[in-house]
Amino acid sequence: MTVEDKLKELGVKLPPAAKPVANYVPSVRTGNLVFLSGHGPLKEDGTLITGKIGVDMTPEQGYEAARRTMIGLLGSLKAEIGDLDKVKRVVKLLGMVNCTSEFVDQPKVINGASDLLVDVFGDKGKHARSAVGMNALPLNISVEIEMIVEVED
Amino acid sequence: MTVEDKLKELGVKLPPAAKPVANYVPSVRTGNLVFLSGHGPLKEDGTLITGKIGVDMTPEQGYEAARRTMIGLLGSLKAEIGDLDKVKRVVKLLGMVNCTSEFVDQPKVINGASDLLVDVFGDKGKHARSAVGMNALPLNISVEIEMIVEVED
Amino acid sequence: MTVEDKLKELGVKLPPAAKPVANYVPSVRTGNLVFLSGHGPLKEDGTLITGKIGVDMTPEQGYEAARRTMIGLLGSLKAEIGDLDKVKRVVKLLGMVNCTSEFVDQPKVINGASDLLVDVFGDKGKHARSAVGMNALPLNISVEIEMIVEVED
Numbered sequence: 206m207t208v209e210d211k212l213k214e215l216g217v218k219l220p221p222a223a224k225p226v227a228n229y230v231p232s233v234r235t236g237n238l239v240f241l242s243g244h245g246p247l248k249e250d251g252t253l254i255t256g257k258i259g260v261d262m263t264p265e266q267g268y269e270a271a272r273r274t275m276i277g278l279l280g281s282l283k284a285e286i287g288d289l290d291k292v293k294r295v296v297k298l299l300g301m302v303n304c305t306s307e308f309v310d311q312p313k314v315i316n317g318a319s320d321l322l323v324d325v326f327g328d329k330g331k332h333a334r335s336a337v338g339m340n341a342l343p344l345n346i347s348v349e350i351e352m353i354v355e356v357e358d
Numbered sequence: 359m360t361v362e363d364k365l366k367e368l369g370v371k372l373p374p375a376a377k378p379v380a381n382y383v384p385s386v387r388t389g390n391l392v393f394l395s396g397h398g399p400l401k402e403d404g405t406l407i408t409g410k411i412g413v414d415m416t417p418e419q420g421y422e423a424a425r426r427t428m429i430g431l432l433g434s435l436k437a438e439i440g441d442l443d444k445v446k447r448v449v450k451l452l453g454m455v456n457c458t459s460e461f462v463d464q465p466k467v468i469n470g471a472s473d474l475l476v477d478v479f480g481d482k483g484k485h486a487r488s489a490v491g492m493n494a495l496p497l498n499i500s501v502e503i504e505m506i507v508e509v510e511d
Numbered sequence: 512m513t514v515e516d517k518l519k520e521l522g523v524k525l526p527p528a529a530k531p532v533a534n535y536v537p538s539v540r541t542g543n544l545v546f547l548s549g550h551g552p553l554k555e556d557g558t559l560i561t562g563k564i565g566v567d568m569t570p571e572q573g574y575e576a577a578r579r580t581m582i583g584l585l586g587s588l589k590a591e592i593g594d595l596d597k598v599k600r601v602v603k604l605l606g607m608v609n610c611t612s613e614f615v616d617q618p619k620v621i622n623g624a625s626d627l628l629v630d631v632f633g634d635k636g637k638h639a640r641s642a643v644g645m646n647a648l649p650l651n652i653s654v655e656i657e658m659i660v661e662v663e664d
Binding site for chain 1: 612628
């Protein structure tokens, strides 16, 4: 089963690559590693999911925001490498959660991204990660995630 | 003197690899680089060191927490590569300190991890790093550190 | 036109490599990648730019702080590789902005670093990046940026 088949089975529709509004790009490939920019959570209608977990949103809503963020990252990754079956290993996520200073369940939020990776890529999707709390993120997005992926030659 | 001898001399006992409780792993190797997940500070009895520096803890207690975090990272690294003498160079740390917005001595805290690296690995342990303040970390751990290490073929 | 010519044209004078005051180094090269430590904004007189964006400083002042931070990073990069014309591609920035929890214009601040990279290196300077808010940074510096650069053999 290809990655695209798996995404279809999961009902996941990838967006095109993120469109940075400044002097940077959604991803850079160096050797066999692709470094993806920090992405925020986009709804299917293209609007951002905003708000702080612990005040404006529940951890469950944060989980969904992290899942949407990963969908955007996969869209940018596909734009970079053409075919997601070229993914050899997801190496690392830095998952940043916009939250209050009392919130301590960042891992539960970032699981929304991690679970999707393993659902889509299986063992190749098992990655190293950090999940941390941020006092503020751009445009008040709820989650920002950056990712490193190893791809085939 | 092997790295294991050095650890023994320093009285450092490595734990087994961290056990993530979600869809991720303590480390991923890609080529000659090992990317280690964000680790928190574990006491010898396996419980977490928690609390914010500047409120619940002094910088000195933070230093000790960073040192304990590095011991955990080295445990996970050993599980990945088998033998710590295969370390060619510690490349980079991202050291994140759970603290108040007035706290400005993050470097003094993260030195607890950096000093141990240089004690153990000598010049090979001299790494690039960032030391920064976070408003919140998982389970209220005092420090979270992720690491990139170059290893031999 | 060499990178040094371009810097001269822009009126940018590079400082020597940053001098860490602990057991770490400004940069580590592994293979063709250079990992640069988190740098803060240094004025031309060598003093730090400090303060939180949203309280002590405007986003425009933050932009200038990010630009100064990138000048410091380029100074450390030059010390590592000798000649900035060996830069093959700027891979990734993590741009961290010292700010209040209400501040949401981190990208506008970090643009000060990104714009300089593209001014100096052209397409080779187009990088992946994350721009995020931090509740606290060392010595209350306004911005901290770390960078990964691909260099020629």
